[in-house]
Amino acid sequence: MFFDQFNYWIFIVLLMIGLYTVMSRTNLVKKMIGLSMFQTSVFLFYISMGKITGGTAPIVVETAIGAPETVYSNPLPHVLILTAIVVGVATTALGLSLVVRINETFGTINEDEILEMEDDT
Amino acid sequence: MLLLIAGALTVLTVRNLFVATMMLGIVSFLMALIFVSLDAVDVAFTEAAVGAGISTVLYIGTLALVGAQEKPGIKFAAGPLVTCLAVGAVLFYATNQMPPYGNADNPIHTHVAPRYIDVSPIEIGVPNMVTSVLSSYRGYDTFGETTVVFTAAIGVLLILSQLRRRKEDEDEDAEKPARKGLRVSLTGLGSQHDLVPHVVAKLLIPFIFVFALYVQFHGDYGPGGGFQAGVIFAAGFILYALIFGLQYTQKVLSSTVVLYLLAAGVLLYGGVGIAGILLGGNFLDYNVLSENAVSGQHLGILLIEFGVGTTVAAAMLAIFYAFAGRAEPVTKMPDQE
Amino acid sequence: MSVFGFHFAALVVVLPLISAAFSALLRGKNLPWALTTIVSALSFYMSIQLLIEVSANGPLSYEMGSWAPPWGIEYLVDPLSGFMLMIISGVSTGVLLFARESIAKEVPEKQLGMFFSAYLLALAGMLGICITGDAFNIFVFLEIMSLSSYVLIAMGAGNDRRALTAAFQYLIIGSVGATFFLIGVGLLYMMTGTLNIADLASRFSEIEDTRPVRAAVGFLIVGIGIKLALFPFHIWMPNAYTYAPSIVTAFFAGTATKVSVYLFIRFIFTIFGIDFSFGVIQLTDILMPLAVLGFLSMSAVAIFQKNLKRMLAYSSVAQLGYIVLGIALANETGLTASIVHIFNHAIVKTGMFLSVGCMFYVIGSPYLKDLNGIGQRMPITTFGFVLGGIGLIGVPLTPGFISKWYLILAALERGTYVSYALVVAIVFSSLLAVIYIWRVVEVAYFREPPEGSTKTEAPLSMLIPTWIFILGSFYFGIETSINVGFAKAAAAFLYGGQ
Numbered sequence: 001m002f003f004d005q006f007n008y009w010i011f012i013v014l015l016m017i018g019l020y021t022v023m024s025r026t027n028l029v030k031k032m033i034g035l036s037m038f039q040t041s042v043f044l045f046y047i048s049m050g051k052i053t054g055g056t057a058p059i060v061v062e063t064a065i066g067a068p069e070t071v072y073s074n075p076l077p078h079v080l081i082l083t084a085i086v087v088g089v090a091t092t093a094l095g096l097s098l099v100v101r102i103n104e105t106f107g108t109i110n111e112d113e114i115l116e117m118e119d120d121t
Numbered sequence: 122m123l124l125l126i127a128g129a130l131t132v133l134t135v136r137n138l139f140v141a142t143m144m145l146g147i148v149s150f151l152m153a154l155i156f157v158s159l160d161a162v163d164v165a166f167t168e169a170a171v172g173a174g175i176s177t178v179l180y181i182g183t184l185a186l187v188g189a190q191e192k193p194g195i196k197f198a199a200g201p202l203v204t205c206l207a208v209g210a211v212l213f214y215a216t217n218q219m220p221p222y223g224n225a226d227n228p229i230h231t232h233v234a235p236r237y238i239d240v241s242p243i244e245i246g247v248p249n250m251v252t253s254v255l256s257s258y259r260g261y262d263t264f265g266e267t268t269v270v271f272t273a274a275i276g277v278l279l280i281l282s283q284l285r286r287r288k289e290d291e292d293e294d295a296e297k298p299a300r301k302g303l304r305v306s307l308t309g310l311g312s313q314h315d316l317v318p319h320v321v322a323k324l325l326i327p328f329i330f331v332f333a334l335y336v337q338f339h340g341d342y343g344p345g346g347g348f349q350a351g352v353i354f355a356a357g358f359i360l361y362a363l364i365f366g367l368q369y370t371q372k373v374l375s376s377t378v379v380l381y382l383l384a385a386g387v388l389l390y391g392g393v394g395i396a397g398i399l400l401g402g403n404f405l406d407y408n409v410l411s412e413n414a415v416s417g418q419h420l421g422i423l424l425i426e427f428g429v430g431t432t433v434a435a436a437m438l439a440i441f442y443a444f445a446g447r448a449e450p451v452t453k454m455p456d457q458e
Numbered sequence: 459m460s461v462f463g464f465h466f467a468a469l470v471v472v473l474p475l476i477s478a479a480f481s482a483l484l485r486g487k488n489l490p491w492a493l494t495t496i497v498s499a500l501s502f503y504m505s506i507q508l509l510i511e512v513s514a515n516g517p518l519s520y521e522m523g524s525w526a527p528p529w530g531i532e533y534l535v536d537p538l539s540g541f542m543l544m545i546i547s548g549v550s551t552g553v554l555l556f557a558r559e560s561i562a563k564e565v566p567e568k569q570l571g572m573f574f575s576a577y578l579l580a581l582a583g584m585l586g587i588c589i590t591g592d593a594f595n596i597f598v599f600l601e602i603m604s605l606s607s608y609v610l611i612a613m614g615a616g617n618d619r620r621a622l623t624a625a626f627q628y629l630i631i632g633s634v635g636a637t638f639f640l641i642g643v644g645l646l647y648m649m650t651g652t653l654n655i656a657d658l659a660s661r662f663s664e665i666e667d668t669r670p671v672r673a674a675v676g677f678l679i680v681g682i683g684i685k686l687a688l689f690p691f692h693i694w695m696p697n698a699y700t701y702a703p704s705i706v707t708a709f710f711a712g713t714a715t716k717v718s719v720y721l722f723i724r725f726i727f728t729i730f731g732i733d734f735s736f737g738v739i740q741l742t743d744i745l746m747p748l749a750v751l752g753f754l755s756m757s758a759v760a761i762f763q764k765n766l767k768r769m770l771a772y773s774s775v776a777q778l779g780y781i782v783l784g785i786a787l788a789n790e791t792g793l794t795a796s797i798v799h800i801f802n803h804a805i806v807k808t809g810m811f812l813s814v815g816c817m818f819y820v821i822g823s824p825y826l827k828d829l830n831g832i833g834q835r836m837p838i839t840t841f842g843f844v845l846g847g848i849g850l851i852g853v854p855l856t857p858g859f860i861s862k863w864y865l866i867l868a869a870l871e872r873g874t875y876v877s878y879a880l881v882v883a884i885v886f887s888s889l890l891a892v893i894y895i896w897r898v899v900e901v902a903y904f905r906e907p908p909e910g911s912t913k914t915e916a917p918l919s920m921l922i923p924t925w926i927f928i929l930g931s932f933y934f935g936i937e938t939s940i941n942v943g944f945a946k947a948a949a950a951f952l953y954g955g956q
Contacts, residue, residue: 023201053223060248073160075250090273215673232651261522265598276609384479391476404468405523
């Protein structure tokens with residue numbers, strides 16, 4: 001009973017770590033890493049809810065006559081998360097390219113230093 | 122599972138960004154394993170290819186350009202911590218009344234999904250339900266997803282091509298030696314002396330391409346499909362570029378061709394959708410593509426998966442070219458894992 | 459409506475998406491721009507047709523891939539979404555007419571093809587959000603819109619390198635917001651088993667007492683609030699608007715945050731339902747203080763800005779405060795006020811940002827200190843800006859007045875002492891707007907132009923679109939049957955649909 005919602009707890013903890021990384025770190029790459037982790041945790045949440053105990057992957061298998069009917073896990077969350085993963089990597093690529101450009105123009109990827117420079121100009 | 126948390130904590134605390142990236146890759150990989158145990162083979166496949174593969178390459182590429190050491194002296198930040206704990210608390214509060222994990226009577230298993238599970242093999246004739254939902258029932262989402270990838274590639278190209286142009290405009294003469302340096306760096310990307318990687322790569326790359334094609338066209342029956350195939354295909358080229366140098370790769374597949382392919386994928390997908398309208402159905406209606414509804418679905422799925430694959434592979438390559446092309450003359454591109 | 463007209467519901471979004479792929483391949487200064495403008499105009503035409511159709515015959519449902527909802531994805535045009543489609547594509551078309559000269563100066567010619575490709579994607583993303591009837595599809599289009607807007611903002615780096623950091627900040631905050639939205643949708647899905655909005659709404663009442671649903675509501679409101687730049691989540695917006703290229707700012711000021719307002723309305727009214735939103739969880743108590751604080755503080759902050767674009771950006775956050783207040787008042791008049799203000803603010807603010815774009819084109823700086831005597835150097839542009847400012851303040855016969863009038867009516871309808879306080883706050887905030895507009899007037903007309911400056915106007919191709927928006931705003935301020943009519947219909951639909 002106690003471990004019933006274990007997957008969801010892991011999701012929550014990962015989410016908190018990711019979010020904390022995003023908000024507290026001043027290094028821009030570290031922020032992106034935090035963001036990736038934050039997004040990954042949500043994938044776990046969706047996939048966990050699609051699972052049925054004793055189920056199998058949602059690909060049709062031939063069952064022998066008389067055998068108990070195959071239980072498939074829910075394919076819909078899988079589809080959604082496939083999309084979400086793609087969105088995640090797209091965001092990462094875009095974010096990192098901005099980091100590269102920021103590093104070239106400002107000479108640093110530390111948020112505090114950039115803010116100081118912006119105040120000067 | 123606990124390994125995941127340990128990994129995530131390491132990512133948070135470690136100062137060296139290379140190590141953090143590796144840990145993130147490991148977290149992704151563990152996540153993929155967990156997905157397999159949760160029956161989500163398609164997702165696991167993608168997560169392994171993207172989270173542990175492509176993202177890691179991207180991060181390393183960035184780090185090579187910006188330096189890997191995080192500034193010391195991290196302050197303890199109370200505000201973010203409180204916010205995170207609050208968010209966590211809300212979710213924890215919610216878990217109490219969530220439907221029990223793995224129970225077949227949960228709302229999501231009883232309302233919409235049964236149709237996908239029971240009827241899709243008949244309506245669409247594709248054993249992999251994830252594929253049929255992805256490309257037919259929710260085909261429009263996938264069209265959107267392809268567009269997201271396209272957007273990202275366009276964005277990276279736009280952002281990363283900015284500065285080089287300005288340099289050219291400002292002081293063309295002064296920049297000439299540096300531009301030469303840039304070209305040197307492109308050849309410097311490959312390692313000329315290591316025999317082992319060369320041989321291994323030569324053996325491996327054909328298999329990667331074959332595997333990519335298999336994943337592309339076998340998505341109907343097993344896990345896989347256009348997206349995963351595109352990533353693998355791009356990975357083959359990236360491997361080639363890492364070992365033999367960017368210059369040779371671009372000779373095989375130039376940036377312009379990549380750009381055309383990028384657009385072609387989206388156009389193919391959109392074109393199939395429009396064809397649906399012209400043949401008297403709705404947008405993305407595959408039933409009308411052929412006399413027989415099921416074979417129409419087959420044809421539609423085949424075509425759009427090909428569109429997805431093309432765009433994704435081209436996008437990944439375009440992004441990789443853009444990053445690699447930025448490499449400073451002295452910076453050596455690190456090898457893959 | 460003809461058979462082909464039925465497909466407008468899909469084509470209005472799909473056409474810009476597909477054209478984006480074409481545009482990325484085009485080269486030169488004019489071709490990508492021409493394609494984008496034509497496509498945007500076609501979308502505008504289709505939106506109008508759809509709105510007319512919906513007003514006459516009720517909501518229109520379009521099944522993607524001919525799969526019936528909730529299994530497939532449905533496009534649903536109702537009075538509200540039709541109205542939003544028209545605003546977005548209309549503003550986009552107007553801005554594009556202006557864009558040709560302006561953007562050629564700010565973005566290198568070689569990149570124009572891809573720039574306009576990103577612009578089309580942003581347009582398609584916004585239209586897609588407004589028209590879709592599927593909660594997850596919203597997320598997908600939200601990301602198309604967001605990713606392309608990060609790119610468009612970063613394109614301002616040619617003028618000011620701070621555009622890069624602004625874009626990065628927006629990317630981080632925006633992605634967190636979108637992920638919150640995703641978690642919220644996930645929780646709702648978990649409890650109902652469906653993603654279709656209409657289906658969600660019908661199943662919502664059974665489960666509204668459970669904790670996951672409460673959490674979902676929280677995540678959705680925070681997630682959309684971030685995208686909406688709802689006070690106090692607005693920090694990304696002034697930076698982003700200040701450093702983006704002129705036409706991008708003009709386009710987004712009129713549309714991007716409005717799309718989030720639309721989502722806000724859609725979730726609160728259609729999915730959660732009025733009884734739940736305002737009865738059970740008392741959203742009014744949360745949103746109203748935020749809205750009032752938002753428009754008061756942001757109007758005050760706007761007074762102290764040195765950069766004209768930044769001033770207008772803060773003013774936009776303040777205007778969003780009015781819109782959210784209208785929603786929070788929880789009556790039909792309030793909602794009408796919000797929807798009217800979405801329209802009015804879109805047209806006024808776009809006009810003002812376009813005038814600033816003209817000044818930037820000629821002077822090369824949006825800072826007030828460089829704009830001394832601009833009233834003599836660019837009389838036509840400046841006059842347009844001032845007229846827009848009058849509309850923003852809400853002088854009678856301008857659109858700002860109409861929205862505020864309905865807002866005050868709605869506040870009084872509640873009939874408590876709070877409503878009188880609200881009226882005072884609205885009037886006070888308008889006075890603050892007088893001050894910041896006056897600061898510009900002072901700089902423009904009462905300061906001597908710098909030595910050696912000549913009278914140079916922006917090219918006609920930029921002046922005319924600017925004035926279309928400015929004059930249009932007066933037209934809709936006097937002849938209110940169109941904007942108020944559609945807004946009333948939409949509000950009545952949302953209240954009656956329960």
